[in-house]
Amino acid sequence: MQLVRGLHNVQPAFAGCVATIGNFDGVHLGHQKILAALRARSQALGLPSCVIIFEPQPMEFFRPELAPVRLTRLRDKLELFAAAGVDRVLCIAFNSRFQHMSAQEFVEQVLVRALGVRHLQVGDDFRFGCGRSGDFAYLQQAGQQHGFTVEPTCTVTLDGQRISSTLVRQKLVEGDFAAVKRLLGRPYCIQGRVLHGQKLGRQLGVPTANIQLKRRHAPLRGVYMVAAHLADGRVLPGVANIGMRPTVEQQNEIAHLEVHLLDFSEDIYGQRLVVEFHRKLREEEKFATLAELQAAIEQDIALARKFWLIA
Numbered sequence: 001m002q003l004v005r006g007l008h009n010v011q012p013a014f015a016g017c018v019a020t021i022g023n024f025d026g027v028h029l030g031h032q033k034i035l036a037a038l039r040a041r042s043q044a045l046g047l048p049s050c051v052i053i054f055e056p057q058p059m060e061f062f063r064p065e066l067a068p069v070r071l072t073r074l075r076d077k078l079e080l081f082a083a084a085g086v087d088r089v090l091c092i093a094f095n096s097r098f099q100h101m102s103a104q105e106f107v108e109q110v111l112v113r114a115l116g117v118r119h120l121q122v123g124d125d126f127r128f129g130c131g132r133s134g135d136f137a138y139l140q141q142a143g144q145q146h147g148f149t150v151e152p153t154c155t156v157t158l159d160g161q162r163i164s165s166t167l168v169r170q171k172l173v174e175g176d177f178a179a180v181k182r183l184l185g186r187p188y189c190i191q192g193r194v195l196h197g198q199k200l201g202r203q204l205g206v207p208t209a210n211i212q213l214k215r216r217h218a219p220l221r222g223v224y225m226v227a228a229h230l231a232d233g234r235v236l237p238g239v240a241n242i243g244m245r246p247t248v249e250q251q252n253e254i255a256h257l258e259v260h261l262l263d264f265s266e267d268i269y270g271q272r273l274v275v276e277f278h279r280k281l282r283e284e285e286k287f288a289t290l291a292e293l294q295a296a297i298e299q300d301i302a303l304a305r306k307f308w309l310i311a
């Protein structure tokens with residue numbers, strides 16, 4: 001899969017593709033249905049498939065304070081697109097130029113001139129362009145004019161609810177990981193590199209792999225049972241905290257993800273860890289002493305042992 005960053009990097013030779021556009025945050029089952037339809041069209045027409053995404057996402061550009069917490073970072077999305085058989089990803093930097101672009105300009109400049117789109121696969125509620133003026137009816141009309149077809153992908157529901165990034169976020173907050181897994185078609189994961197922390201963990205008898213959260217907010221807060229995928233393919237049970245660590249830090253603006261792997265004592269600094277979330281144990285607390293924090297973590301570990309049936 002090829003990643004093209006910015007419209008200016010689209011080569012003239014790219015002309016001719018089947019495409020879709022969206023944020024694809026979470027790459028949930030609804031998104032996956034669009035990607036599957038895109039792939040089928042790509043094979044039927046013998047043209048490469050292209051996913052057009054924006055980074056930052058438009059809402060993050062317009063109203064950063066109101067933009068919902070991301071489920072997937074660019075890197076996560078790219079891995080999931082590749083797994084869905086996407087040939088190319090065009091990642092457009094959303095900026096004031098795009099903010100003011102009308103639906104017509106977007107179609108002409110991006111879809112027609114830059115990409116030579118021959119078929120567009122969209123979600124049935126897709127809207128785009130300045131003031132969200134472009135909708136499915138507009139795209140169909142523009143397609144007739146410029147020689148591309150447009151197909152809507154029907155809403156995917158689960159238990160009568162429309163699958164959406166918002167619903168996934170809601171289920172994460174509720175700690176309903178079984179529902180999250182059914183919405184995503186895979187367990188919810190956060191991945192990142194193991195960084196050096198304050199070296200307090202090993203003093204407490206619970207070394208923790210600290211994983212940098214790239215964004216200020218994570219869609220989860222609290223203490224969880226997890227399974228961690230190591231770079232060498234091992235999958236180990238563990239307990240994790242996502243939060244501000246109020247017991248050991250006075251002021252902390254960025255949430256930390258820390259994972260203690262059960263029955264493990266290797267050095268994994270610098271490794272990439274994929275942390276799969278399975279069950280919420282409790283909220284993060286501010287303890288009066290380190291001894292109380294240690295006791296709480298030991299209790300978390302005991303619960304995780306029971307959950308994973310480890311003696």
Ligand SMILES: Cc1cc2nc3c(=O)[nH]c(=O)nc-3n(C[C@H](O)[C@H](O)[C@H](O)COP(=O)(O)O)c2cc1C
Binds near residue numbers: 208239
């Ligand atoms: C399972 C687990 C639960 C935790 N719960 C809390 C908590 O409730 N409150 C808190 O302030 N810190 C909590 N922490 C974070 C610890 O404060 C932190 O891991 C410890 O201070 C070690 O920091 P270090 O890795 O930077 O050395 C928890 C960590 C783990 C692994």
Ligand SMILES: Nc1ncnc2c1ncn2[C@@H]1O[C@H](COP(=O)(O)OP(=O)(O)O)[C@@H](O)[C@H]1O
Binds near residue numbers: 200208267
């Ligand atoms: N059971 C374990 N779970 C997580 N990390 C472990 C474990 N055993 C050893 N480690 C290693 O120790 C480091 C964590 O030790 P810790 O004292 O908490 O230091 P830091 O504050 O740098 O995270 C991890 O990054 C990892 O390399």
